[in-house]
Amino acid sequence: xxxxxAAQPVKLICxxxxxxxxxxxxxxxxxxxxxxxxxxxxxxxxxxxxxYYEEEMGADLKRQFVSFAETVDxxxxxDAKHGANAIEEAIAHQCGGLDVARPVNLDPGYIDLxxxxxxxxxxxxxxxxxxxxxxxxxxxxxxxGGWKLWPWTYPDYHREEYHEYxxxxxxxxxxxxxxxxxxxxxxxx
Numbered sequence: 001x002x003x004x005x006a007a008q009p010v011k012l013i014c015x016x017x018x019x020x021x022x023x024x025x026x027x028x029x030x031x032x033x034x035x036x037x038x039x040x041x042x043x044x045x046x047x048x049x050x051x052y053y054e055e056e057m058g059a060d061l062k063r064q065f066v067s068f069a070e071t072v073d074x075x076x077x078x079d080a081k082h083g084a085n086a087i088e089e090a091i092a093h094q095c096g097g098l099d100v101a102r103p104v105n106l107d108p109g110y111i112d113l114x115x116x117x118x119x120x121x122x123x124x125x126x127x128x129x130x131x132x133x134x135x136x137x138x139x140x141x142x143x144x145g146g147w148k149l150w151p152w153t154y155p156d157y158h159r160e161e162y163h164e165y166x167x168x169x170x171x172x173x174x175x176x177x178x179x180x181x182x183x184x185x186x187x188x189x
Contacts, residue, residue: 007073007074007075008112008113008177009071009072009073009173009176009177009180010071010072010073010074010110010111010112010117010173011067011068011071011072011110011111011112011169011170011172011173011176012035012067012068012070012071012072012076012080012108012109012110013065013066013067013068013108013109013110013111013116013169014031014035014065014066014068014080014084014106014107014108014109015063015064015065015105015106015107015108015109015118016028016063016064016065016066016104016105016106016107017047017053017057017061017062017063017104017105017106017107018057018061018062018103018104018105019057019058019059019060019061019062019100019103020103021044021062023091023095023103023104024044024062024064024104026091026104027087027091027104027106028041028066030087030090030091031066031084031087031106034083034087035068035080035083036068036069036070037068037069037070038066038067038068038069039067039068039069039172040066040067040165040168040169040172041064041065041066042064042065042066042161042162042165043064043161043165044062044063044064045062045063045064045159045161045162046060046061046062046063047061047062047063047156049154049155049156049158049159050154050155050156053102053105056100056101056102057100057101057102057103057105058099058100063156065162065165067111067169067172071173071176071177072110074110074112074117075130077108077109077110077117077119077130077134077136078119078130078131078132078133078134079132080108080119081108081119081120081121081134082132082134083108084106084107084108084119085106085121087104087106088102088104088105088106091103091104092104107119109136109139111166111169111170111173112173113142113170113173113174114141114142114143115138115140115141115142116138116139116140116142116147116157116166117136117137117138117139118136118137118139119134119135119136120134120135120136120137121133121134121135122135123135124137124152126150126152137152138150139152139153139154139157140153140157140163140166142170146163147163147166147167
């Protein structure tokens with residue numbers, strides 16, 4: 001009989017998308033208040049792979065990722081998505097005079113050693129319900145020394161720059177896990 005094991009800690013991340021670099025900074029400050037110290041920020045990259053967000057967010061969008069210093073239980077993902085949505089709403093309220101409905105898009109997820117998981121408010125055939133009206137999907141898998149795509153992987157997540165950043169986070173997570181007590185991850189009776 002298989003014995004249940006507690007989940008290993010993961011690295012909480014958030015993807016930020018906006019047409020305004022100042023709003024990216026504002027969002028990072030609010031994310032830091034909500035989720036703790038940011039330990040690694042990606043570069044800011046142009047977002048050109050799709051025009052899906054253009055109507056509600058405008059043109060010339062920029063993408064950035066952040067990760068948080070403390071590892072977390074993967075079960076926090078639904079809470080993290082609710083928290084990110086609240087930050088989006090607060091920024092939208094503060095920017096009421098802008099001509100875009102959604103000034104910032106925040107997509108929380110996590111890095112594990114074998115995958116990158118993103119939260120979503122929408123269901124789909126490849127998404128699993130995680131409670132609190134939220135869903136999760138494995139957006140990228142890590143195998144054979146690199147990130148592997150799925151048919152549903154978002155177009156911008158195909159980019160090599162993203163993969164390099166995610167690999168740095170994966171290595172950071174590996175080091176953080178080595179520092180955990182030997183009893184971490186044992187299932188409770």
